[in-house]
Amino acid sequence: MLNRVNLLVMAVAQVRDVAALAGVSPATVSNALNHPAKVSPATLARIQAAIDELGYIRNDAARQLRAGTNHAIGMIVLDIANPFFTDVARGVEDVLIAESRPLILGNSAQEPSRETSYLDLFEQQRMSGVLITPVGDVMDRLRRLRDRGTSVVLVDRMSRAKEFSSVSIDDKMGGRIATEHLLEIGRRRIGFIGGPAGLAQVKTRLAAARTAAEKHGSGEIVFVETETMNAQAGRWGAEQLLELPRKQRPDAVFAANDLVALGVLQALTLAGVRVPDDIAIIGYDDIEFAASAAIPLSSVRQPAQQLGSAAATLLLDVIADPAGSTVKHTTLKPELVVRRSTAGA
Amino acid sequence: MLNRVNLLVMAVAQVRDVAALAGVSPATVSNALNHPAKVSPATLARIQAAIDELGYIRNDAARQLRAGTNHAIGMIVLDIANPFFTDVARGVEDVLIAESRPLILGNSAQEPSRETSYLDLFEQQRMSGVLITPVGDVMDRLRRLRDRGTSVVLVDRMSRAKEFSSVSIDDKMGGRIATEHLLEIGRRRIGFIGGPAGLAQVKTRLAAARTAAEKHGSGEIVFVETETMNAQAGRWGAEQLLELPRKQRPDAVFAANDLVALGVLQALTLAGVRVPDDIAIIGYDDIEFAASAAIPLSSVRQPAQQLGSAAATLLLDVIADPAGSTVKHTTLKPELVVRRSTAGA
DNA sequence: CGGCGCGATTGAATCGTTCCAATTTGCCTT
DNA sequence: AAGGCAAATTGGAACGATTCAATCGCGCCG
Incomplete structure (x- = not known):
């Protein structure tokens, strides 16, 4: 027939x-x-x-059905519109392409519901590995994924319980060096803009900033929590600061990432505030656009591509030997980059 | 057992x-x-x-095997590091999420070999639909894909043969209005930086620029071809222009996208060239960072998210009725955005 | 000259779900 | 009360590749 x-x-x-x-x-x-x-x-x-x-x-479906596992790797990033994450993704891609393993890229856009639906997808597809920068509380999901044979590596986030391997950049150090730099150029009231507060990166950087300010003695942190971390959130955050009574207004802003910092810069400039004279700004990530901003942005540089390739390499190791008793945590170091937005006294 | x-x-x-x-x-x-x-x-x-x-x-593999088709949609973008494309991708995502169809995002990075390997993947996976901004000559591949039941919609590119539905932004108009604007502010020698020359977007924008210059009479286009279209390519392109004998040096640059424009701006500033006084710059796409550049960048705004959602919607239509005899081409209009980089006379 | 061993090839079972035709159940109509 | 009909359920055959044990050929050794 x-x-x-x-x-x-x-x-x-x-x-x-x-x-x-x-x-x-x-x-x-x-x-x-x-x-x-x-x-x-x-x-x-x-x-x-x-x-x-x-x-x-x-037909890959037939192949996978019989083989029991999918050759592809899934990745969930926090925000595809943030150049930091696309750089990380490129680092991952480079490693995976060499192994001719397809990369399936999902964007959680910082929304737990989207994160969950990508996890559903990866679970249904029986992916051989998953790279994730978690937003919501997904540890249970990740554990289940692992129990079903999908290897998991956390990106830019240490697992609290240390049960998953991870590659991250030292946020504590990053928060500290940014804050110390602002204190050194004579700033005292520092507005920290970012959020949501529950996000690991935000939490750690903020805590480190507070610690540094305390240790210094006369430093002080004002936290403005935003819902996401893009330029719009930055503009909103800056407006909050400008609404404060004159005396409570900060003389520096530490933005949780460069997108926020660029938004802050725009809003402050628009309001006639001089940067860095009235308010200094430091960002985080050192994305390519930070250097070419209206007022070139000081930032905490994170080795994004390196982060990505390290994560991918680690994941491949875990896949090759899932029982490998050793959970590995790699931590990369951030680096202070000073530009005009925090120049001079 | x-x-x-x-x-x-x-x-x-x-x-x-x-x-x-x-x-x-x-x-x-x-x-x-x-x-x-x-x-x-x-x-x-x-x-x-x-x-x-x-x-x-x-188990999705079993499901797909029996069902014969994959519910997911594949998308291949030219450059994941370009905010324009991530905006397009977000437009696509919004539509697909509402239909709870997973989006598999691939980055060709303007390399035909990577484009091909993603097409291989999508073909093996029997995707129900594919969105693509082609780099290489992939028409044969796309035809085969379609013959096997995968619907195809071209993004940001009209199919020459008109055999695939497409959603694009009028590059001819974009090239024209950018050039006319430069001519109107009194510029005559216009450096066009972008590439490779075979890329449809580059080809069309360049041709439109040439036409506009010719029509004007005393305008002239100098084409500097780059290998890709990022900031680094822009810096390189600017250096090429600066090496020209004084008399042949252009008084304006039309960059094929904003990343290139930002690179040009950096290199020119570094070389002590005043923008826009000595050389005016106009970019293309109007990505978010164009407005916050050191010298805010004039640009040709493209409705990126709208492009993405239109493409996704069209693709869903095609999937629903593959035999639908009508191949549809939607064209969106770009818009001139004037900022400081082309201000004044 | 027959048997042995080894590489190359094959038949048939299997992966986990969906789909179709067929069956059962329960209710309504006359 | 019997027949008919729709709704709900089910058995078993696909889907298309991979895998493993079994077979086939063929050269070589004793």
């Missing part, structure tokens, strides 16, 4: 068609594709020719 | 386990999941309870 159909509708070629054309069995075609060493060179060539002639493309 | 294994290794639950626990057949569970209307409310509840208790997650 299939044969009759073939005459009418040019059906898509399958292994058995390739096998028939090459004069071998389907099993041999499969071997040629997956274990070429097992097949004699002559047969290999004949099969390859048949594949080309028929334009055969294997 | 499976039962014995179950006692030892807590195997992952499958439909038949859920069915057994709920006291129904696997077929009913499947119906509950896929055609709830066919199942009585009481049974539905029992099955749901069983699913929750066992933590059942369906």
Whole structure:
């Protein structure tokens, strides 16, 4: 019956068609594709020719079903519109492409519901590995994922319980050096803008800033919590600060990332506030656009691409040896980059 | 035997386990999941309870194999590091999430080989739809994809042969209005920086610029071809212009996108060239960072998110009715945004 | 010259779900 | 009360590849 159909509708070629054309069995075609060493060179060539002639493309669903696992790697980033995360993704991509493993990129946009739906997807797909910068409380989900055979590596976030391997950048240090820098140039009231407060990166950077201010003695942190971390949130945050009574207005802003910092810069400039004279600004990430901003932005540089490639490499290790008893945590160091937005006294 | 294994290794639950626990057949569970209307409310509840208790997650590979098609949509963008494309992607995401269709995002990084490997992936996965901004010559691949049942919509690029539906932004108009603007503020020699020249967007914008210059009479276009279109390419392109003999040096630059424009701005500023006095600059896309640049950048605004959502919507239409005889081309209009980089005479 | 061993090849079972046709259940109509 | 009909449920055959044990050929050694 299939044969009759073939005459009418040019059906898509399958292994058995390739096998028939090459004069071998389907099993041999499969071997040629997956274990070429097992097949004699002559047969290999004949099969390859048949594949080309028929334009055969294997059906991944069937393959995965039988194999039990998906070759692809899933990644969930916090915000695809933030150049920091696209840089991380590129680092990941570079490593995975070399292994010819497809990368499935999902954007949680800092929304737990979207994060969850991507986790659902990855779980249904039986991904072999997942890279995630978590937003919501997903530890249970990740544990289940791992129990089902999907390896997990946390990106830019240490696992509290230390149960998952992770690659992160030292946010404590970053928060500290940014704050110390502002204190050193003589600022005392520092507005910290970012959020939501529950986000690990925000929490840690803020805590480190507070610690540094306390240690200094006369420093003080004013926290303005935002819902997300883009330029719009930055503009909103700056407006909050400007509404404060004159005496409570900060003389510096520490933005939780560069997008926020750029928004702050815009709003302050628009309001006639001089940067850095009246209010200094420091951002975080050192995205490419920080240097080319109206007033070039000081920032805490994070090695984004390196973070990505380290995470991908680590994930591949975990996949290769899931039972590997050692959970590994790699921490990279951030670096202070001083530009005009915090220049001079 | 499976039962014995179950006692030892807590195997992952499958439909038949859920069915057994709920006291129904696997077929009913499947119906509950896929055609709830066919199942009585009481049974539905029992099955749901069983699913929750066992933590059942369906195996997408098996599902796809039987269903013959993947519910997900694939998208290949030119450059994930370009905010324009991430904006487009967000527009797409918004539409797809509402339909609860996963989006698989691939980055060709303007490399034909990567584009091809993503097409391979999408073909193997039997995606139900693909959105693509092509780099290389992939028309044959796309045709094959379509013949196999994957719907295709081109983004930001009209299909020459008009055989695929597309959503694009009028590059001819964009090239024209940018050039006319430069001519109007008195510039005559315009450096066009972008590439590779084969890229549709570059080709069209450049041609439109040339046409506008010709029509004007005394305008002239100097084309500097770059390999890619990021800030680094912009810096390189600017250096090429600066190396020209004084008399041949342009008095304006039309950058093929804003990333390039920002690079040009950096390099010119570094070389002591005054913008816009000595050389005016206009970019393309009007990404968010254009407005907050050291010298706020004039640009040709493209409605990126709108482009994305239009493309996604169109793709869903095509998927719903692949035989729909009408190939549709939607074209959106760009808009001139004048800022300081082309201000004054 | 027969048997042995080894690489190459194959048949048939299998992965977990969906789909179709067929069956059962329960209710309404006459 | 019997027949008919719709709704709910079910058994079992797909989907298309991979895998493993079993078979086939063939050269070589004793």
